[in-house]
Amino acid sequence: MAGSTVKSAYLRGLRDGAPFVLVVMPFSLLFGVVAMDAGLSLTEAMGFNVLVIAGASQFAAISQMNDNAPVLVVIATALAVNLRMAMYSAALVPHFGALPFWKRAVLAYLNVDQTYAASVLEFERRPEMSLDEKLGYFAGVATPIIPVWYTFAIVGALVGGAIPDAFALDFAMPITFLALIGPMLKSLAHVAAALTSIVAALALAFVPWGMGLLLAAACAMVVGAAVEGWMER
Protein backbone atom coordinates (compact mmCIF):
# COMPACT_ATOMS: atom_id res chain seq x y z
CA MET A 1 0.00 0.00 0.00
CA ALA A 2 2.96 2.34 0.73
CA GLY A 3 3.82 2.34 -2.96
CA SER A 4 0.37 3.48 -4.01
CA THR A 5 0.26 6.35 -1.50
CA VAL A 6 3.69 7.49 -2.74
CA LYS A 7 2.42 7.34 -6.29
CA SER A 8 -0.67 9.34 -5.42
CA ALA A 9 1.55 11.91 -3.64
CA TYR A 10 3.68 12.13 -6.79
CA LEU A 11 0.58 12.64 -8.93
CA ARG A 12 -0.69 15.28 -6.53
CA GLY A 13 2.69 17.06 -6.84
CA LEU A 14 2.48 16.78 -10.62
CA ARG A 15 -0.99 18.31 -10.55
CA ASP A 16 0.09 21.14 -8.24
CA GLY A 17 3.30 21.73 -10.22
CA ALA A 18 1.67 21.78 -13.67
CA PRO A 19 0.16 25.29 -13.33
CA PHE A 20 3.63 26.67 -12.58
CA VAL A 21 4.58 25.72 -16.14
CA LEU A 22 2.48 28.69 -17.27
CA VAL A 23 4.74 30.95 -15.25
CA VAL A 24 8.11 29.24 -15.56
CA MET A 25 7.68 29.08 -19.35
CA PRO A 26 7.47 32.84 -20.00
CA PHE A 27 10.09 33.50 -17.34
CA SER A 28 12.57 31.11 -18.96
CA LEU A 29 11.64 32.41 -22.41
CA LEU A 30 12.28 35.94 -21.20
CA PHE A 31 15.67 34.93 -19.81
CA GLY A 32 16.64 33.57 -23.22
CA VAL A 33 15.57 36.83 -24.86
CA VAL A 34 17.39 39.01 -22.32
CA ALA A 35 20.56 36.89 -22.40
CA MET A 36 20.77 37.09 -26.20
CA ASP A 37 20.06 40.79 -26.02
CA ALA A 38 23.00 41.21 -23.64
CA GLY A 39 25.28 39.41 -26.10
CA LEU A 40 25.55 35.96 -24.50
CA SER A 41 25.78 32.86 -26.68
CA LEU A 42 23.08 30.19 -26.59
CA THR A 43 25.49 27.87 -24.70
CA GLU A 44 26.16 30.56 -22.10
CA ALA A 45 22.44 31.25 -21.63
CA MET A 46 21.86 27.50 -21.17
CA GLY A 47 24.80 27.38 -18.75
CA PHE A 48 22.92 29.82 -16.54
CA ASN A 49 19.63 27.95 -16.82
CA VAL A 50 21.03 24.50 -16.07
CA LEU A 51 23.78 25.31 -13.53
CA VAL A 52 22.09 28.14 -11.62
CA ILE A 53 18.28 27.55 -12.02
CA ALA A 54 17.43 30.69 -10.09
CA GLY A 55 15.68 33.17 -12.36
CA ALA A 56 15.83 36.28 -10.22
CA SER A 57 19.58 35.96 -9.68
CA GLN A 58 20.18 35.19 -13.36
CA PHE A 59 18.37 38.40 -14.33
CA ALA A 60 20.37 40.25 -11.66
CA ALA A 61 23.61 38.88 -13.15
CA ILE A 62 22.63 39.89 -16.70
CA SER A 63 21.64 43.37 -15.57
CA GLN A 64 24.98 43.84 -13.75
CA MET A 65 26.82 42.57 -16.82
CA ASN A 66 24.93 45.05 -18.99
CA ASP A 67 26.44 47.70 -16.69
CA ASN A 68 29.90 46.14 -17.17
CA ALA A 69 30.32 45.58 -13.44
CA PRO A 70 33.48 43.75 -12.29
CA VAL A 71 33.09 39.96 -12.44
CA LEU A 72 33.30 39.63 -8.65
CA VAL A 73 30.54 42.20 -8.15
CA VAL A 74 28.32 40.42 -10.68
CA ILE A 75 28.79 37.15 -8.78
CA ALA A 76 28.30 38.72 -5.34
CA THR A 77 25.12 40.54 -6.37
CA ALA A 78 23.52 37.52 -7.95
CA LEU A 79 24.50 35.28 -5.01
CA ALA A 80 23.04 37.76 -2.53
CA VAL A 81 19.71 37.47 -4.36
CA ASN A 82 19.89 33.72 -3.72
CA LEU A 83 20.82 33.84 -0.03
CA ARG A 84 17.12 33.48 0.77
CA MET A 85 17.44 29.88 -0.39
CA ALA A 86 19.46 29.08 2.74
CA MET A 87 16.12 29.57 4.49
CA TYR A 88 14.42 27.25 1.98
CA SER A 89 17.13 24.68 2.67
CA ALA A 90 16.59 25.03 6.42
CA ALA A 91 12.81 24.85 6.08
CA LEU A 92 13.07 21.48 4.31
CA VAL A 93 15.27 19.88 7.00
CA PRO A 94 12.35 18.85 9.25
CA HIS A 95 10.74 17.15 6.22
CA PHE A 96 13.72 15.62 4.39
CA GLY A 97 16.57 15.55 6.91
CA ALA A 98 16.26 11.76 7.36
CA LEU A 99 16.99 10.98 3.69
CA PRO A 100 20.37 9.56 2.58
CA PHE A 101 22.88 12.25 1.56
CA TRP A 102 22.71 11.69 -2.19
CA LYS A 103 18.94 12.18 -2.20
CA ARG A 104 19.29 15.37 -0.19
CA ALA A 105 22.01 16.52 -2.63
CA VAL A 106 19.65 16.00 -5.61
CA LEU A 107 16.78 17.62 -3.74
CA ALA A 108 18.95 20.68 -3.01
CA TYR A 109 19.56 21.13 -6.74
CA LEU A 110 15.80 21.04 -7.37
CA ASN A 111 14.95 23.32 -4.43
CA VAL A 112 13.70 26.31 -6.43
CA ASP A 113 11.03 28.87 -5.47
CA GLN A 114 8.13 26.85 -6.89
CA THR A 115 9.06 23.36 -5.63
CA TYR A 116 9.83 24.82 -2.22
CA ALA A 117 6.67 26.94 -1.93
CA ALA A 118 4.30 24.22 -3.17
CA SER A 119 5.89 21.56 -0.93
CA VAL A 120 5.91 23.57 2.27
CA LEU A 121 2.27 24.52 1.67
CA GLU A 122 1.32 20.86 1.07
CA PHE A 123 3.29 19.52 4.07
CA GLU A 124 1.63 22.09 6.35
CA ARG A 125 -1.75 21.07 4.98
CA ARG A 126 -1.06 17.32 5.41
CA PRO A 127 1.30 16.84 8.35
CA GLU A 128 0.57 13.08 8.31
CA MET A 129 2.53 12.51 5.07
CA SER A 130 5.38 9.98 5.31
CA LEU A 131 8.96 10.74 4.22
CA ASP A 132 8.50 8.84 0.94
CA GLU A 133 5.19 10.57 0.23
CA LYS A 134 6.80 13.96 0.79
CA LEU A 135 9.66 13.04 -1.53
CA GLY A 136 7.16 11.83 -4.12
CA TYR A 137 5.20 15.06 -3.87
CA PHE A 138 8.36 17.20 -4.25
CA ALA A 139 9.50 15.17 -7.27
CA GLY A 140 6.02 15.55 -8.75
CA VAL A 141 6.18 19.34 -8.50
CA ALA A 142 9.68 19.41 -10.04
CA THR A 143 8.81 17.09 -12.96
CA PRO A 144 6.95 19.58 -15.17
CA ILE A 145 8.87 22.68 -14.03
CA ILE A 146 12.54 21.85 -14.49
CA PRO A 147 12.51 20.60 -18.13
CA VAL A 148 10.39 23.60 -19.13
CA TRP A 149 12.86 25.91 -17.38
CA TYR A 150 15.73 24.33 -19.35
CA THR A 151 14.12 24.30 -22.77
CA PHE A 152 12.20 27.54 -23.04
CA ALA A 153 15.35 29.66 -22.70
CA ILE A 154 16.40 28.08 -26.00
CA VAL A 155 13.11 29.12 -27.57
CA GLY A 156 13.54 32.61 -26.11
CA ALA A 157 17.05 32.87 -27.45
CA LEU A 158 15.88 31.78 -30.91
CA VAL A 159 12.73 33.89 -31.23
CA GLY A 160 14.52 36.74 -29.48
CA GLY A 161 13.20 40.17 -30.24
CA ALA A 162 10.13 38.86 -32.08
CA ILE A 163 8.01 38.96 -28.88
CA PRO A 164 6.29 42.34 -28.63
CA ASP A 165 6.59 44.30 -25.37
CA ALA A 166 2.77 44.22 -25.22
CA PHE A 167 3.00 40.73 -23.73
CA ALA A 168 4.45 42.22 -20.52
CA LEU A 169 6.47 39.09 -19.76
CA ASP A 170 8.25 41.15 -17.11
CA PHE A 171 5.24 40.75 -14.83
CA ALA A 172 5.16 36.94 -14.86
CA MET A 173 7.38 36.72 -11.77
CA PRO A 174 5.46 39.23 -9.60
CA ILE A 175 2.18 37.50 -10.50
CA THR A 176 3.58 34.09 -9.54
CA PHE A 177 4.81 35.28 -6.20
CA LEU A 178 1.63 37.23 -5.41
CA ALA A 179 -0.48 34.18 -6.25
CA LEU A 180 1.59 32.19 -3.75
CA ILE A 181 1.27 34.77 -0.97
CA GLY A 182 -2.55 34.86 -0.77
CA PRO A 183 -3.03 31.22 0.34
CA MET A 184 -0.11 31.57 2.81
CA LEU A 185 -1.80 34.26 4.91
CA LYS A 186 -3.63 31.89 7.26
CA SER A 187 -3.22 33.66 10.59
CA LEU A 188 -2.60 37.08 12.10
CA ALA A 189 1.03 36.05 12.60
CA HIS A 190 1.45 35.28 8.88
CA VAL A 191 -0.14 38.63 7.93
CA ALA A 192 2.10 40.48 10.41
CA ALA A 193 5.18 38.75 8.96
CA ALA A 194 4.15 39.60 5.38
CA LEU A 195 3.53 43.28 6.19
CA THR A 196 6.85 43.53 8.05
CA SER A 197 8.59 41.97 5.07
CA ILE A 198 7.12 44.53 2.65
CA VAL A 199 7.74 47.61 4.80
CA ALA A 200 11.27 46.57 5.79
CA ALA A 201 12.27 45.52 2.25
CA LEU A 202 11.15 48.89 0.87
CA ALA A 203 12.83 50.79 3.73
CA LEU A 204 16.07 48.81 3.31
CA ALA A 205 16.14 49.01 -0.50
CA PHE A 206 19.27 51.20 -0.24
CA VAL A 207 21.29 48.35 1.31
CA PRO A 208 23.53 47.00 -1.47
CA TRP A 209 23.68 43.52 -2.99
CA GLY A 210 20.21 42.33 -2.09
CA MET A 211 21.11 42.27 1.61
CA GLY A 212 18.16 44.59 2.35
CA LEU A 213 15.72 41.80 1.49
CA LEU A 214 17.55 39.38 3.77
CA LEU A 215 17.46 41.80 6.68
CA ALA A 216 13.77 42.44 6.00
CA ALA A 217 13.07 38.70 5.90
CA ALA A 218 14.90 38.20 9.19
CA CYS A 219 12.79 40.96 10.83
CA ALA A 220 9.60 39.47 9.36
CA MET A 221 10.40 35.97 10.67
CA VAL A 222 10.97 37.36 14.16
CA VAL A 223 7.70 39.32 13.99
CA GLY A 224 5.77 36.25 12.79
CA ALA A 225 7.21 34.05 15.53
CA ALA A 226 6.64 36.76 18.17
CA VAL A 227 3.00 37.30 17.16
CA GLU A 228 2.43 33.52 17.20
CA GLY A 229 3.88 33.35 20.73
CA TRP A 230 1.79 36.33 21.83
CA MET A 231 -1.43 34.82 20.41
CA GLU A 232 -0.81 31.54 22.27
CA ARG A 233 -0.56 33.35 25.59
Place this chain on the structure above:
Amino acid sequence: MSYAPWQIWTVILALGAGTYLIRVSFLGLIGDRPMPPWLLRLLRYTPVAVIPGMVAPLVLFPAATGGEPDLARGMAAVVTLGLGLVTKNTLLAMAGGAATLYSLLFLVG
Protein backbone atom coordinates in the same frame (compact mmCIF):
# COMPACT_ATOMS: atom_id res chain seq x y z
CA MET B 1 28.66 44.29 -22.42
CA SER B 2 32.39 43.65 -22.74
CA TYR B 3 33.37 40.32 -21.22
CA ALA B 4 35.65 37.61 -22.57
CA PRO B 5 34.02 34.16 -22.71
CA TRP B 6 36.18 32.99 -19.77
CA GLN B 7 34.79 35.85 -17.66
CA ILE B 8 31.21 34.95 -18.56
CA TRP B 9 31.88 31.31 -17.67
CA THR B 10 33.50 32.41 -14.41
CA VAL B 11 30.22 34.16 -13.53
CA ILE B 12 28.12 31.13 -14.55
CA LEU B 13 30.26 28.56 -12.70
CA ALA B 14 30.75 30.65 -9.56
CA LEU B 15 27.07 31.57 -9.40
CA GLY B 16 26.05 27.96 -10.07
CA ALA B 17 28.40 26.55 -7.42
CA GLY B 18 27.55 29.27 -4.87
CA THR B 19 23.81 28.88 -5.39
CA TYR B 20 24.08 25.10 -5.00
CA LEU B 21 26.09 25.50 -1.79
CA ILE B 22 23.35 27.78 -0.43
CA ARG B 23 20.67 25.25 -1.39
CA VAL B 24 22.53 22.30 0.09
CA SER B 25 23.68 24.18 3.22
CA PHE B 26 21.20 23.14 5.87
CA LEU B 27 19.67 20.21 4.03
CA GLY B 28 23.01 18.56 3.23
CA LEU B 29 25.20 19.51 6.15
CA ILE B 30 22.98 19.73 9.21
CA GLY B 31 20.87 16.69 8.33
CA ASP B 32 18.32 15.27 10.73
CA ARG B 33 19.68 16.64 13.99
CA PRO B 34 16.78 17.88 16.12
CA MET B 35 16.24 21.61 15.78
CA PRO B 36 15.23 23.85 18.69
CA PRO B 37 11.52 24.82 18.80
CA TRP B 38 12.25 28.56 18.48
CA LEU B 39 14.10 27.87 15.22
CA LEU B 40 11.21 25.80 13.89
CA ARG B 41 8.83 28.59 14.85
CA LEU B 42 10.96 31.10 12.91
CA LEU B 43 11.16 28.79 9.90
CA ARG B 44 7.38 28.53 9.77
CA TYR B 45 7.43 32.16 8.63
CA THR B 46 10.21 31.92 6.02
CA PRO B 47 8.08 31.96 2.86
CA VAL B 48 5.80 34.68 4.09
CA ALA B 49 8.83 36.68 5.29
CA VAL B 50 10.80 36.49 2.03
CA ILE B 51 8.33 36.56 -0.86
CA PRO B 52 6.31 39.72 -0.01
CA GLY B 53 9.53 41.72 0.43
CA MET B 54 10.88 40.39 -2.86
CA VAL B 55 7.71 41.15 -4.80
CA ALA B 56 6.85 44.58 -3.35
CA PRO B 57 9.49 46.60 -5.26
CA LEU B 58 8.73 44.65 -8.46
CA VAL B 59 5.07 45.69 -8.20
CA LEU B 60 5.57 49.28 -7.03
CA PHE B 61 8.48 50.11 -9.34
CA PRO B 62 8.21 47.80 -12.38
CA ALA B 63 11.43 47.71 -14.41
CA ALA B 64 9.42 47.53 -17.66
CA THR B 65 8.11 51.08 -17.12
CA GLY B 66 11.48 52.40 -15.96
CA GLY B 67 10.43 52.17 -12.30
CA GLU B 68 7.25 54.27 -12.67
CA PRO B 69 4.16 52.84 -10.91
CA ASP B 70 1.86 51.42 -13.56
CA LEU B 71 -1.96 51.06 -13.48
CA ALA B 72 -2.19 47.73 -15.34
CA ARG B 73 0.57 46.07 -13.29
CA GLY B 74 -0.72 47.54 -10.02
CA MET B 75 -4.29 46.35 -10.65
CA ALA B 76 -3.02 42.92 -11.77
CA ALA B 77 -1.12 42.68 -8.48
CA VAL B 78 -4.20 43.63 -6.41
CA VAL B 79 -6.42 41.12 -8.26
CA THR B 80 -3.82 38.32 -7.97
CA LEU B 81 -3.35 38.84 -4.25
CA GLY B 82 -7.09 39.28 -3.61
CA LEU B 83 -8.09 36.15 -5.54
CA GLY B 84 -5.40 34.15 -3.75
CA LEU B 85 -6.64 35.37 -0.38
CA VAL B 86 -10.30 34.66 -1.10
CA THR B 87 -10.07 31.40 -3.06
CA LYS B 88 -6.78 29.98 -1.66
CA ASN B 89 -6.22 28.86 -5.25
CA THR B 90 -2.84 29.83 -6.70
CA LEU B 91 -3.65 29.02 -10.32
CA LEU B 92 -6.94 30.92 -10.24
CA ALA B 93 -5.11 33.90 -8.73
CA MET B 94 -2.47 33.78 -11.48
CA ALA B 95 -5.10 33.50 -14.22
CA GLY B 96 -7.08 36.41 -12.79
CA GLY B 97 -3.93 38.51 -12.49
CA ALA B 98 -2.84 37.78 -16.06
CA ALA B 99 -6.35 38.51 -17.40
CA THR B 100 -6.40 41.84 -15.53
CA LEU B 101 -2.92 42.73 -16.77
CA TYR B 102 -3.69 42.02 -20.42
CA SER B 103 -7.16 43.64 -20.35
CA LEU B 104 -5.79 46.85 -18.85
CA LEU B 105 -2.73 46.91 -21.10
CA PHE B 106 -5.08 46.50 -24.06
CA LEU B 107 -7.64 49.07 -22.88
CA VAL B 108 -5.35 51.68 -21.36
CA GLY B 109 -2.08 50.89 -23.13
